[in-house]
Amino acid sequence: MRRFFLTIFFLASFVALGAGAWGLWWLHQPLKMNAASVDLPVEPGTTPRGVAQLVADAGVDVPPPLLYWWFRLSGQDRQIRAGSYEIERGVTPKTLLSILVRGEEATRSLVLVEGWNFRQVRAALAKADQLKPETVGESDEALMAKLGRPGVAPEGRFFPDTYTYSKGSTDVALLQRAMRAMDRHLDAAWSARAPDLPLKTADEALILASIVEKETGKPADRPEIAAVFINRLRIGMPLQTDPTVIYGMGPSFDGNLRKKDLQTDTPWNTYLRGGLPPTPIAMPGKAALLAAVQPAQSKSLYFVSRGDGSSHFSSSLDEHNRAVNRYQRGIKQ
Structure with missing residues (x-):
């Protein structure tokens, strides 16, 4: 009888050792998948057992009880985070759990470029990969109301930057995020403004910064360009800046600005109207914001x-005319 129990003990030990060795081997083996990558959305409140089932349902060839066993055995089963994941071919049970515990969600990125107008922003949002379009077909007014800014024009209200987002995030x-970022940068710039500027509000600084952004070819020129417009505002001289006229033309602008365009009145024609235009004309970056409030x-x-x-x-106008002849007309003097 004693020999029988010893035999059973050794057999059980052998099986346990074998199972342990197989388990260690399995943890480092790529899981079979029916595609190069699969989406794995994990909603808040999903149990570890439920996550294991979701992995299998997504297209990963793994028995859910086996995967759940690994989650439990690791001691990290309660650390799995909700999120939108993208599981790629070659993932092992070990790396899969690491992804879920770290919350390494599948992300995409969208670049909002300095100097873009809001039409360009909306076009970029419409083309963004895996970004849910909740604003398609809505007017700008309805969109801003949805963002909590009813009655505010959207132009210039979003900070140009690279934004990462999870698959399934919305354009709203x-x-x-971009609106809050612009709020922060504008508030910081306005707080650091030079004294005695002919600007009454932060919104006016935003409008001026958008003009500086569109007029600047060389970054180092921004403070000097801002100074030109600040000086004109101080003496009541029209800003006379082409980008505002072009903005007022909207989609009808064909790339050529003609004399008749300068003579056609719109709220943004700074040749015909004094002071700042009613809204920004583009998204200014941080450097343009600072130049507007800290001009040379x-x-x-x-x-x-x-x-x-x-x-x-x-x-002086005489000096300017000589510069125009030299640089624009090629007339040497």
């Missing part, structure tokens, strides 16, 4: 492109 959520100490009232991205600045 991304816009909310300069008496310049004019600038013209040198043709290399930089600008020539002048404090």
Whole structure:
């Protein structure tokens, strides 16, 4: 009888050792999948057993009880996080659990570019990969109401940056992040503004910054360009900036700005109307925001492109006309 129990003991030990060795081997083996990658959405409150079943249902060839056994045995089963995951071919049970515990959700990114107008932003959102389009077909007014800013024009209200998002996120959520980011940067710039600026509000600084953004070819010129417009505002001189006219033309602008366009009145035609336009004309970046509130100490009232991205600045009309002849018309004097 004693020999019988010893035999049973050794057999059980052998089986246990074998199972343990197989388990260690299995943890490092790639799981079979029916596609190169599968989506795995894990809702809040899903149990570890439920997660194991979701993995199998998503297209990973693994017995849910076996996967659940691994979750429990690891001691990390209660640390699995809800999220939207993308499981790629080659994942092992060990790396799968690590992904779920770390919350390494599948992410995409969208770049909002400095100087873009809101039409361009909406076009980029519509094309963004795996971003749920909750604003398609809505007017700008309805969209801003959904974002909690009813009656506010959307132009310039979103900070240009690279935004990462999880698969299944919405365009509304991304816009909310970009709007909050612009609020922070604008508040910081306005708090650091130079004294005695002819700007009454942070919104006016935002409008000016958007013009500076569109007029700047060389980044180092931003403070000087801002100074030109600040100086014009101080003396009541029209801003006379082409980008505002182009913005007022909307989609009808064909790439060529003509004399008749400068003579056609819109709320954004700064040749015909004094002061700042009613809204920003684009998304300014951080450098443009700071330039608008911390312009260079300069008496310049004019600038013209040198043709290399930089600008020539002048404090008198005669000097400006000479610069135009030199850099725009090729007339040597």
